[in-house]
Amino acid sequence: MEVIHHEPHGRASRIVEYNGVLYFEIHAPADAARRQMTMYDQATALLRRYDELLGQYGSDKHHVLRAEIILRDASDLDEFNRAWTEWVDDGFQPARLTHTGLILPESVLLGVVITAAKKAA
Numbered sequence: 845m846e847v848i849h850h851e852p853h854g855r856a857s858r859i860v861e862y863n864g865v866l867y868f869e870i871h872a873p874a875d876a877a878r879r880q881m882t883m884y885d886q887a888t889a890l891l892r893r894y895d896e897l898l899g900q901y902g903s904d905k906h907h908v909l910r911a912e913i914i915l916r917d918a919s920d921l922d923e924f925n926r927a928w929t930e931w932v933d934d935g936f937q938p939a940r941l942t943h944t945g946l947i948l949p950e951s952v953l954l955g956v957v958i959t960a961a962k963k964a965a
Contacts, residue, residue, distance in 0.1 A: 850901065859901060864962045866901050868894075870914070870955040872948065883920040883953045887927035890956055903960040905931065908938040912957040914945040920953055 851858035860867045871893065873886040881889070898904050915924060921942065932938075938958075948955055 859897075861901070861962075865909070866898075866903055866958075866960045866962060868897070868958045868960070870957050871897070872952045872955045876952045877949060880951070881953075883915075883923035884927050886953050887924045888930075890954065891927060891931040894956065894958060898958075898960055902962040904963065906933065906936045907961045907963055908936075908958055909961055910939045910959040911941075913940065913942040914948065914955040914957075915942065916944065916948050916953050918944050924954060 845863045848861040849857040850861060856869050858869055871890060873881065873890045874893070875881060875889060876886050895905060898907070913924065913928075915921060924942075945955075
């Protein structure tokens, strides 16, 4: 099996594909650096972006295997969960890890890393 590096840049690739599985690098809401957004707004925007990215690479949210959510502040968890619950479809909840991390730029409240299976051809 071949390892495919999609959109390599600097120290990482945007997505690495192996054996029908897509490994995404961390993504954060693009607008967060340009305008003030609530956690709910950032999460909703980022999850919509993941819908686009998953589709672009032959997957969708029903094929997400694992999600790692990094929050700047644990007190934002309820607002993130509100957006997450609206996005994820019942019966298709992936394995999930949520933790805090201060590596995010100050205006960015969250980052998400997803691992997803490609849809069958």
